[in-house]
Amino acid sequence: MSSTFDTVAGIIAETCNIERETIKPESHAIDDLGIDSLDFLDIAFAIDKAFGIKLPLEQWTQEVNDGKATTEQYFVLQNLCSRIDDLVAAKG
Amino acid sequence: MRLEYFQLIDRIVDVNLDQQTIRTEAIVPTASTIFEGHFPGYPLMPGVLLIEAMAQTSGWLVIAVTKFTRMPFLVAVKEAKLRSFVPPGATLALSAKLLHEGSGFAVTKAEIRSEGKLVCNAEITFRVMEFPNPAFRVSMEKVAGALEFPMRAPANG
Numbered sequence: 001m002s003s004t005f006d007t008v009a010g011i012i013a014e015t016c017n018i019e020r021e022t023i024k025p026e027s028h029a030i031d032d033l034g035i036d037s038l039d040f041l042d043i044a045f046a047i048d049k050a051f052g053i054k055l056p057l058e059q060w061t062q063e064v065n066d067g068k069a070t071t072e073q074y075f076v077l078q079n080l081c082s083r084i085d086d087l088v089a090a091k092g
Numbered sequence: 093m094r095l096e097y098f099q100l101i102d103r104i105v106d107v108n109l110d111q112q113t114i115r116t117e118a119i120v121p122t123a124s125t126i127f128e129g130h131f132p133g134y135p136l137m138p139g140v141l142l143i144e145a146m147a148q149t150s151g152w153l154v155i156a157v158t159k160f161t162r163m164p165f166l167v168a169v170k171e172a173k174l175r176s177f178v179p180p181g182a183t184l185a186l187s188a189k190l191l192h193e194g195s196g197f198a199v200t201k202a203e204i205r206s207e208g209k210l211v212c213n214a215e216i217t218f219r220v221m222e223f224p225n226p227a228f229r230v231s232m233e234k235v236a237g238a239l240e241f242p243m244r245a246p247a248n249g
């Protein structure tokens with residue numbers, strides 16, 4: 001998870017011009033780092049490329065909109081990184 | 093081009109789903125009120141319309157890749173470079189390649205050439221959504237027909 005976090009934090013820092021030191025595992029991408037949905041597309045693009053996966057953003061958004069999940073489950077970075085690890089593992 | 097309808101491409105030349113590429117063509121009209129303002133005495137195709145032409149070319153590629161089930165909406169243009177002037181009457185060869193199909197978004201790389209020379213290029217991002225309503229999709233299918241969009245997109249050209 002730590003190397004996943006380092007990669008994701010680096011992507012966020014570069015993509016959104018956010019100081020790397022301010023990006024913590026417990027940071028909420030939207031609430032704490034102020035990343036909006038358009039910027040998150042850039043982050044998703046970079047994450048998809050870096051890990052060879054496809055973040056299921058549409059599914060996550062639908063689940064949040066339907067009240068079946070909270071944004072914290074997907075957008076707190078340590079949770080996001082866990083999901084990335086799961087997607088990488090599922091890829092085989 | 094039918095600038096008054098914001099139709100910036102005339103024809104889809106080919107779609108290659110294996111390579112995830114598209115080629116289109118367009119002829120800049122020789123006369124348009126746009127040229128009266130851009131610029132008086134020195135008519136040039138506005139760069140923003142060249143960018144739109146690249147976006148429309150890319151958009152048809154996304155529609156082809158998603159089998160006409162989803163609609164791309166332009167959300168970002170990066171690294172757009174307008175490399176040379178395009179006068180009225182110019183013939184344009186446009187092309188795009190899908191760089192990434194994400195969940196609910198797509199990224200393409202597009203360019204326009206005129207007489208073989210690179211005129212402009214950009215990286216373009218779309219939000220990709222279900223068609224908001226069936227009537228909209230029907231309208232887009234009509235436009236597709238007029239542009240010779242391959243409704244059964246071939247694997248090779």
